[in-house]
Amino acid sequence: MEFRNIAIIAHVDHGKTTLVDRLLQQSGTFRANQQVQERALDSNVLERERGITILAKCTSVVWKGVRVNIVDTPGHADFGGEVERILSMVDGVVVLVDAAEGPLPQTKFVVSKALAQGLRPIVLINKVDRPDARAHEVHDLVFDLLANLGASEPQLDFPTLFASAKEGWAATQPEGPKVDMAPLFDLILHHVPPPTVEAGPAFRMLVTTLEYDPFLGRVLTGLILSGEVRHNTILKALHADGRLVEETRITKLLAFRGLERQGIERAEAGDIVAIAGFRLATVADTLCDLAVLVPLPAHPIDPPTLAMTFMVNDGPLAGREGDKVTSRMIRARLYREADGNVAIHVSDTESPDAFEVAGRGELQLGVLIETMRREGFELAVGRPRVLTRADPATGARLEPIEEVVIDVDDAFTGIVIDKMSQRRAELRAMTPSGHGKTRLQFEAPSRGLIGYHGEFMTDTRGTGVMNRLFHSYGPWRGSVAGRRNGVLIATDSGNSVAYALWNLEARGALFIDPGVAVYQGMIIGEHTRDNDLEVNPLREKQLTNIRTHSKDEAIRLTPPRPMALEQAIAYVEDDELVEVTPRSIRLRKRLLDPNDRKRAKRRAAAE
Secondary structure, three states: OEEEEEEEEEOOOOOHHHHHHHHHHHOOOOOOOOOOOOOOOOOOHHHHHHOOOOOOEEEEEEEOOEEEEEEEOOOOHHHHHHHHHHHHHOOEEEEEEEOOOOOOHHHHHHHHHHHHOOOOEEEEEEOOOOOOOOHHHHHHHHHHHHHHOOOOHHHHOOOEEEEEOOOOEEEOOOOOOOOOOHHHHHHHHHHOOOOOOOOOOOOEEEEEEEEEEOOOEEEEEEEEEEOEEEOOOEEEEEOOOOOEEEEEEOOEEEEEEOOEEEEOOEEEOOOEEEEEOOOOOOOOOEEEOOOOOOOOOOOOOOOOOEEEEEEOOOOOOOOOOOOEOOHHHHHHHHHHHHHHOOOOEEEEOOOOOEEEEEEOOHHHHHHHHHHHHHOOEOEEEOOOEEOOEEOOOOOOEEEEEEEEEEEEEHHHHHHHHHHHHHOOOEEEEEEEEEOOEEEEEEEEEHHHHOOHHHHHHHHOOOOOEEEEEEEEEEEOOOOOOOOOOOEEEEOOOEEOOHHHHHHHHHHEEEOOOOOOEEOOOEEEEEEOOOOOEEEOOOOOOOOOOOOOOOOOOOOOOOOOOOOOHHHHHHHOOOOEEEEEOOOOEEEEEOOOOHHHHHHHHHHHHHO
């Protein structure tokens, strides 16, 4: 059978997964009466809740006798490690661009990777049914983007289709005809070359993605470059430097057929398959016949830029909601995550109860924490910190710098530029984007952006859109001001009382309701001033024999400020922790006893 291997790449929320849904439906992969959930490839619960793709997934359809392997890739920069590896096993890309928003940072990032590998793109202008669509203008912007990225003449001579994945049609013009996706299928068969396979009977496959299955163990996915492989064959894994990693027998050979991964007996060069049975092999290793001695060239994996400390929850309320609370359980779960996600690094610390987890960004680490709490884990996590490195030539300190593109109403450009400048960002471009909006482009240190998104949404009245992308390592840009306000810290343990909270409202915004379990050292609100304040949220109203209408009025509390997981992680300072349990997210001081905090503060001042 003939094969075509393509990846669909785009910025987050431009419609990749919806497009794959339509391709599966119209190719006959689903029965006519089959009930299939919307965004079928986003099978992970968190993916469906957040409306984003977290893990790259492979599927396949058959069109006119040709099997088309389609990879749906993440659009968020935190999961860019998935995208880079996927491109090495495809022969073409569909660049999906929103007809109103145009190309955004993640589009630029992924397209530059695809161009560097010599892939010729197909451009699909999606969402042309939007009332604010500007399809032809966006088409010109895509051409300019490719030209600026150094595309070759063949790459600049790209075919373009206009589509509405939601409505299920593609055409050569925005006006239609609005029939089906057949024009896209036909263009893929005509424009994307068959996979390049090498002559020779020896089986060789470069591992591009890795996942952990509780029944199969490590499952390694990649493109078969040469030869064929059969179920139950003995293979070996070679490291990129030629070292033997291991030899083993294949316990399961899997191929992607529609939405399912099916066991098969044989696979040939050009197909994308998954292999189970290896215990040590990982991404960038070569799986091959025993006679092969030279590994395939592999792309290095970009290092993480952000780290957090995960530790045992040692608070007074520990163990009440979760059943996985010990350091042994937490350590095993984190290392299992690192086994299946090469973008995450886990290492032990000096304390047996704490572990350092490094990743690509706040969202990626937040997804890991949210997944663990839903599995029944209780843990405490510290504030994210950037991973710096030394300049090999000068020894100077370097930190990760991000490219930030902000679309904002003209009225808010001043406050956004001011806030970004305070965070050591440098304004690179400022262009009007029509309809009373301006596009601002910054280069900003990653540490300056931690916790800024919530403040940004408040400053822009919820109308601003901010997109971030790792740019490079650059010189350290100096200190960045942290949180301006102190916090309200509980002095006692028990259940919070409405009367006490009513009296504390003048001190600052509260994070808790009445009747909530609190403990000494727990953060219950934000102080209006820049210092921390210890308060008693348990104080009851004193009973007297005086009865007046004013004294007996019902207490009316201002609703508390809820703190989602990512907000809590970005909010805490270095001396604070986020306590995460299956049902609660609490903020607390790292040292719960006030005397311990005073001693630590004196030591820090002396040093």
